[in-house]
Amino acid sequence: MGRLKVVTVGTIVVTAGAVLSGCGAQDDAQDKNPKVNAAAKASAAAVTRANLIKTKTAAAAKVKANELGQIPVLMYHRIVDKPGNQDDRTPAQFRTELERLAAEDYVPVTAAEYVTGRMDIPAGKHPVVLTFDDSSPSQFALDGTGAPKANTAVAILQDVAQRHPGFRPVATFYVTRDMFGMTKPEEREQVLLWLAGKGYDIGNHTHDHLSLRGKPEKEVDAEVAKGHRLITSLINAVPVTIALPYGNQPNTKEWALKGSSGGVSYNYGGVFLAGYTPAMSPFNKEFDPLGIPRIRSMDKKGDCARFCSVAWLDWLKANADDRYTSDGDVKTVAYPKFKAPFMTMRFTDRALPY
Known part of the structure; x- marks a missing residue:
């Protein structure tokens, strides 16, 4: 006993x-014994973290996440009833393309979100960057009630987003001195404040829309800085990206990315060109912030049979494994393990191979 x-x-x-x-x-x-307590807490935290990673990895694998994949950056100019050149699109054509993007699980992100790697979209979805050059009145104007005018690009985008919940009504406008046809400082400030307040992104397209090719560094700096000042003098927002007029790079590519002139300094996260392929993920080693390609919006005909929006969207649909697919977590970069060699060092702390 x-x-x-x-x-x-x-x-x-x-x-x-x-x-x-x-x-x-x-x-x-x-x-x-504080050492014993610390060790116990560390062990518990490690187990929790391991379980969390396991859960996130399984979720990423389920949607076949590939955040090292390619992203369409679409380039638009005027949205008009009667196109005057190959860059123009009709309101109907623009709406059709947006409807296709929504149907194929694309979610718009801004150029700023793209180059900084802050593309916060749901799992299984694909980012698309909508960019507009030259700040044409056909892209954005306000009516007497303060709403976007009918058949402008913004009005159409807002309507499509309303019809397709989850399709974000955001885009990037690369502005010049034309500023949507507005001449008064108050009018210019009004339109930029409206766009920025709704989540739209304002980028630099230089002040006078001059080609930077062949110009000396001082002239490049001056033209870019003047466009930069145009934006920052109107709203409290610093442009994150620039789109080069005609897609022409200066003799030294870095001049467009970083410089100063007349007391104005600029340091961008990305420089956008004018064509002709999908862009690389910012998490991919092949991403080049000095020359980010864009895709002209156009049907499959002539040169556009291969290199414009309809053709490339067809290609990305047929080659889904090469397309960027989100894991739904902006804090991680998920991809199949065999793609690990393409992961850039800059974001390795967010890597989530599966």
Whole structure:
């Protein structure tokens, strides 16, 4: 009756009496030992983190996430009833393209979100960057009630987004001195404040829309800085990206990315060109912030049979494994393990291979 019962647990042999009589003392000893407490907390945190990573990895694999994939950056100019050149699109054509993007699980992100790697979209969805050059009145204008005028690009985008919940009504407008046809500073400020307040992105397209090719560094700096000042003088927002007029890069590519002139400094996260392929993920080693390609919006005909929006959207649909697919978590970069060699060092702390 007085014997202690011996209990075997795995390879550890303990006595029930010893456990019962000693547990209080052991707990007291642990409570008084900060090293033991720290080790226990660290161990628990490690288990929690491991479980979280396991859960996120499984979720990424389920949607076949590939955040090293390619992203269509679409380039638009005027949205008009009667196109005057190959860059113009009709309101109907623009709406049709947006409806296609929504149907194929694309979600618009801004150029700023793209180059900084902050594309917060749902799992299984694909980012698309909608960009507009030259700040034409056909892209955006306000009516007498303060709403976007009918058949402007913004009005159409807002309507499509309303019809397709989750399709974000955001885009990037690369503005010049034309500023949507507005001449008064108050009018210019009004339209930029409206766009920025609704989540739209304002980028630099230089002040006078001059080609930067062949110009000396001082002239490049001056033209880019003048466009930069145009925006920052009107709204409290600093442009994150620039789109080069005609897609022409200066003799030294870096001049468009970073420089200063007349007391104005600029340091962009990305420089956008005028064509002709999908762009690389900012998490991919092949991403080049000095020359980000864009795709002209156009049907499959002539040169556009291969290199414009309809053709490239067809290609991305047929080659889904090469397309950027989100894991739904902006804090991680998910991709199949075999694509690991393409992961850039800049974002390795967010890597989630599966």
